[in-house]
Amino acid sequence: MQIVAEKLNFVYNKKTKFSVKALDEVSLTIEEGDFFGIIGHTGSGKSTFIQHLNALVPVQEGILKVGEYDLSSTAKKDKKALKKLRSKVGMVFQYPEYQLFEDTVFKDVAFGYSNFFPEATKEEKSKAVCEALRLVGLDPEEYAERSPFELSGGQKRRVAIAGVIVTRPEILVLDEPVAGLDPKGKRELMKLLHLLHEKECKTIIIVSHDMDEVAENCNKVAVFSEGKIVRMGTPKDVFSDAEEIKRLRLDMPLTGYLGQTLRENGFSFDFDLTEEDFIKKLQEIKRG
Amino acid sequence: MLRDLTFGQYYPTTSFVHKLDPRTKLLLLIAYITAVFVAGNFYGLAASLLFLLIAVAFSAVPLWSVLKSVKSILFLVLFTFLLNLFFYAKKEGDTTLFWVITKEGLISALFLASRLILLVMGSSVLTLTTTPVSLTDGIESLLKPLSYIKFPVHELALIMSIALRFIPTLAEETDRIIRAQKARGGDFDSGNVFKRLKALIPILIPLLVGAFRRADELGNAMDARCYSGSKNRTKYKKLKFTFRDLIAALFTAALIAGVILLNNGAI
Known part of the structure; x- marks a missing residue:
């Protein structure tokens, strides 16, 4: 499913003295298959x-289409369609x-499944839940009957x-998925997201404060600032102007600093800010 | 939306009443409530109303927001009014207006309803002009004598202020949990009462778990800083009676004296 947003506007506490403009003419397209990053202060x-x-x-003002669903301010609201949409667009807060x-x-895990597919049989439900648990790397044999409150932080998050993901969403949206995890937990979770991207959810959108994570994983990045999209493109494009990134009160990814320092010291070094590409280019230089 | 939830109704401005010591305001509110209860006729209530209006005028709070407080108990007022109107014990010599309604019953119902409205409006002047924090401080200070009989006054005040502090935090968390469960297909606004109550479980349990987690964290943080209760603690903002409080007290004394005189028909 493709996501198209055109001139979205949103104001909190409209018509009061506490009103805050949260979105200001936001337009963007997220293609099916994107691993999309959203960053911003x-x-x-x-x-x-x-x-x-x-x-x-x-939607208060503007056009928003998610696949075949029209969420624009002018579109008619249909409760059934809304439920179907929510099963297709998974949201991890x-x-x-x-x-x-x-x-x-x-x-x-079954909560969402039962809500979206109340007519499913017990076997179908059990199968979906076990599969979802397996996908996040938890053995259903071992974990299904345990209390979620006795698991570790990383396991709870899984x-x-x-x-x-138990409802097989086509789009998975995650808000700060690795916040508060230890480095190992972070790496494992990102690996998991890649796995999901390959196997299950065609489109993944992550909101992140971790620039390394974004540069390493996303094929496209949008930078939000004061409700507007100020930059959009590949990580390489977005992080090409270190001064602007600083002005937006954001950080450069480590690979971005590295590339910049190398260029400043006379190395012609151009890579797409992932670890893999960095090593590849380094090897090319070594070979001459 | 829960996001808009603000606790209390404090109206931020500076005025004579705002600057009064919270203890003065609490005590004077008690005095005012006593006056409203002591008042035996409409003259007494009128005097109380006049007192209230003067207090509102000196508090720089729009009269409208004081009246708004009545809205929330309108049902109670109406209920009291009707109950008194229909179940007034008829006495010899009462004039019947129609059916069971007598002139005396109507007057008594009106009297009680006015009393209720005056009480609520009076208390709302206190909450409109006093922040929850200084109100807690005031209560703590007023209850201080009880600590001599080993009543944990400071702890009680601490519990109150912690509770107040966490209302917005928990409201925000509730909002987040509702969204998260909605995203998982949770449906909170359809079906009958039982269905809706059952639908609240996915919200209430995470909320409770979160509250316990926060309580634990707060407890640890207090321990880590060697918090040990009321002993030898000083306050950043010291409560102090001033000349203003004396004026307000005299003014209230005048109200009580007036009401008592009016009761006896002296004026």
Whole structure:
């Protein structure tokens, strides 16, 4: 499913003296298959934007199409279509482990499935849940009957993600998926997201403060600032102007600094900011 | 939306009443409530209303927001009014207007309803002009004597202020949990009452778990800084009675004296 947004505007507390403009003429297209990164300073409108994608925040002004679903302000609201949309667009919030509530992992993961497919049989449900658990790297034999509250932080987060992908969303949106995890946990989670990208969810959108993560994983990046999209393109394009990135109160990815330092010291070095490409280009230089 | 939830109704400005010591305001509110209860006729209530209006005028709070407080108890007022109107114990010599309604019953119902409205409006002047924090400080200071009989006054005040502090935090968290469960297909606004109550479980459990987690963290943070209760603690903002408080107290004393005199028909 393709996502097309045109001139989205959103204001919190409209018509009061506390009104805040959260989105200002946001236009962008996210193609099917993208691993899309959204970055920006706190309060730049990122979270508001992603919550538009499955109608948790209604469109106030502008056009928004997610696949065949029209969420534009002018479109008619249909509760059934909305439910279907939400099963197709999975949303993993910040610290998703805080939304767990059931007494077993199985029941918690099944919550979304039962909500979206109330007519499914027990076998279908059980199959979907076990598969979702396997996808996030948890053995259903071992974990399904345990209480989610006795798991470790990283495992809880995996359970929460399983609870979202259990409905097989085509688009998976994650808000700060690795926040609060240790470096190992971060790496494992990003690996998991790549796996999901290959196998299950065609499009993945992540909101992140970790520039390394974005440069390493995303094929396209949008930079939000004060409700506007100020830059959009490949990580290489977006991070090409170190001064501007600094002005937007963001950081450069480590690979970006590295490339810049090398160029400043007379090496002609051009790579797409991933570790893999960096090593490849380095090897090319070595070979001469 | 829960995001818009603000606790209390404090109206931020500076005025004579805002600057009064919270203890003065609490005590004077009690005095005012006593006056409203002591008042035996409409003259007494009128005097209380006049007192209230003067207090509002000196608080720089728009009269409208004081009246708004009545809105929330309008049902109670109406209920009291009707109950008194229909179940007034008829006495010899009462004039019947129609059916069971008597003139005396109507007057008594009106009297009670006015009393209720005056009480609520009076308390709202206090909450409109005093921040929850200074209100807690005031209560703590007023209850201080109880600590001599080993009543944990400071701890009680601490619990109150922590509770107040966490209302917006928990409201925000509730908002986030609702969104997360909605994204997982949770449906909170359809079906009958039981269905809706059951639908609240996915919100309430994470909220409770979160509250316990926060309580734990806060407890650890307090321990880490060697918090040990009321002993030898000093305050950043010291409460102090000033000349203003004396004026307000005299003014309120005048109200009580007036009401008592009006009751006895002396004026």
